[in-house]
Amino acid sequence: MLIKSAEFIISNTDYLKCPQDGKPEYAFIGRSNVGKSSLINMLTNRKGLAMTSSTPGKTMLINHFLINGEWYLVDLPGYGYARRGKENRDRLQQIIEDYVLEREALTSLFVLVDSRHEPQKIDLEFMEWLGENGVPFGIVFTKGDKQGPVRLQQNVDAYKQKLLETWEELPPVFVTSSEKKSGREELLDYIEEINKS
Numbered sequence: 001m002l003i004k005s006a007e008f009i010i011s012n013t014d015y016l017k018c019p020q021d022g023k024p025e026y027a028f029i030g031r032s033n034v035g036k037s038s039l040i041n042m043l044t045n046r047k048g049l050a051m052t053s054s055t056p057g058k059t060m061l062i063n064h065f066l067i068n069g070e071w072y073l074v075d076l077p078g079y080g081y082a083r084r085g086k087e088n089r090d091r092l093q094q095i096i097e098d099y100v101l102e103r104e105a106l107t108s109l110f111v112l113v114d115s116r117h118e119p120q121k122i123d124l125e126f127m128e129w130l131g132e133n134g135v136p137f138g139i140v141f142t143k144g145d146k147q148g149p150v151r152l153q154q155n156v157d158a159y160k161q162k163l164l165e166t167w168e169e170l171p172p173v174f175v176t177s178s179e180k181k182s183g184r185e186e187l188l189d190y191i192e193e194i195n196k197s
């Protein structure tokens, strides 16, 4: 898919205040620092489109970007941030849960995981919860360039193996590097295919 335009539309903490034009939405989520902003900027070819989690005040927001005037790329808040404190964590969980469960335009969620790390409990539990609630999602491995190709493949395979302990079928899996701009076409073509169908 060619990205002809990518524009920031709105940020908020309430799914009811998200755009109401019914365009399909693809939302990106993962632990803080997983590389979500870098991935969004890489996918859209816009350097500063998504703010990094270190940007003050940006961390709790649902951000909508309109792509090619046709679909929304949604930047969800990062989860599992230890420094937030319980009250903020609970609030954040509520924002994410409301959006994921109630947002009719949500077409697919992409759960980002760092390709260097062992499967993390918080990510596995989140995917489990998505499955229980019938939310379509894919897995996006990030920072693929931070290790050699053999090691990367081993990590991805080990992750899939772990998932197959609880899942009968694997969700779509994408391996990316924002640094090397790899995995971009696969992910965008996947979105394009769904949009066409």
Ligand code: GDP
Residues within 6 Å of the ligand: 031, 032, 033, 034, 035, 036, 037, 038, 039, 051, 052, 053, 054, 078, 142, 143, 144, 145, 146, 176, 177, 178, 179, 180
């Ligand atoms: P976010 O908190 O999930 O939005 O993560 P960021 O996009 O801000 O990335 C966190 C850190 O990881 C930053 O220092 C990025 O430069 C780095 N990073 C993100 N993606 C990649 C990647 O694909 N390759 C490499 N080498 N570093 C990355």
